[in-house]
Amino acid sequence: MWTIQFSVRLQNDEDPDDVFEIDVTEYMDEWPGLERWEGDVRDLGFRAMREMFVGGFLLRERALLRTWTHLDGDCRLVRRGRIPVTLTSTVGKVRVARQRLFCKRCKEWITPLNEELGLHQTGNGRATRGFREMLCLCGSKQPYRQAQHMLGMITQEPKVTSMKQVHLTVGREGSRLRTAEDEKYATVSSQLVKDVQDRNPLSEPIEGVLYIVVDGIWVRSYPGGGRWREGKVARICTEEREAVGRKGRQRVVDSRYVSSFKPVDVFSERVWVDAMRMGYGSRKQTIVLGDGARWIPSMRRRYFPKGVYVLDWFHLRRKVAQTFRRVFPEKSRRRVSWYLEIRSDLWEGRKEEAVDKLQQLHDEISAKACMKNPIAAQGRDALADLLGYLDNNWEGVIDYGRWRDAGHMVASSLVEKAGDLVVAKRQKKRQGMHWGRDGSEAVSALRTLWLNDDWEEYWKPSQRAA
Ligand SMILES: [Zn+2]
Incomplete structure (x- = not known):
């Protein structure tokens, strides 16, 4: 013994x-x-x-x-x-x-x-700050059931919390975080406006490009139903990169994430504040790189008039490929040659020509679609969709080849990665998962806090006078 x-x-x-x-x-x-x-x-x-x-x-x-x-x-x-x-x-x-x-x-x-x-203090559910932090750290990254299990292991008490409690607490803490952020953004925003007005004459612009990478992600909002809601994510970064590992991979040095499921204006305002803090307005050039979500061009015009909108090349190319797969369902030489032709027109800045060709093909196929031809009808709709996409993103369809040769980023995995990091892992990719608006907002708020390296500062114990 x-x-x-x-x-x-x-x-x-x-x-x-x-x-x-x-x-x-x-x-x-x-x-x-x-x-x-x-x-x-x-x-x-x-x-x-x-x-x-x-x-x-x-x-x-x-x-x-x-x-x-x-x-x-x-x-x-x-x-x-x-x-x-x-x-x-x-x-x-x-x-x-x-x-x-x-x-x-x-x-x-x-x-x-x-x-x-x-x-x-109300709203803490009789849980300590430390426990709520731990719960949010576990609960904003994996399914609630798994988070509940982790918390049980960490605290050496399997039933320390329930799945429902994890769900409720993440929601409550996420919206508390958003409220705190709203206040901070409002203060910073009015200060920025004042600074801009007072700055006279304008200082010399800073060299280099500021990138605002924007992505829209659809998240299912009710079980089984066809209802979706759009999360919006931005990553603001400069050109600075540092090497990681031996394979020449590069990491963005300086960046901020912004996310929201709220209306575009709320989101745009936040992006603007963080972009200002990172030098929008004093940088020589700002590029808004977007995935083609319909609200991005107008957001650029309203909030970043000095910026240039670039439709992300990967997204554009993928959209073109998808269109021709629907126009020519059979794998054929015709499909390949159409794809290659339109792709190179768009890459080399001949967007008017590309649109003319697409319009002609659309009209041709429309004529056939009149005679009860389902494949033609599908092709017509796909082409109309692509034409609408190009029209909505017209200013963003640039001479990609020339831009890239000038050293600009015209396509970026950052576009999609930003979204994936903030919402998709939890919300988009988990089939069958559905989220209320508050849940989506709360999880993305906590994820963004983590990605921006603000987690510890936000959760640190409050100081009390000795
Ligand atoms: Zn008394």
């Missing part, structure tokens, strides 16, 4: 009699083997930590009770039992039995420890 004993002593040095002693004892077979031993150590350690956690509150309560007064000297306080409260923390669930007081004069109940336990 082994006896393992854990002793912790909490002592208030101002009053040496004010001591809280904790003993956790466990007996076990001599050597249980590596795996069991690891589990036993965690079990015992966490039990001791929970006791210590509670002990601190009780020691604090004693100090409070020594000097506690209700309203004034005429109040007559008497102790009237203890009431337990369960707090969910990073060391598991703990039960704190709080001393309750009754004022005989005022006929009022008082629980001095409530303030220390954070029970006066």
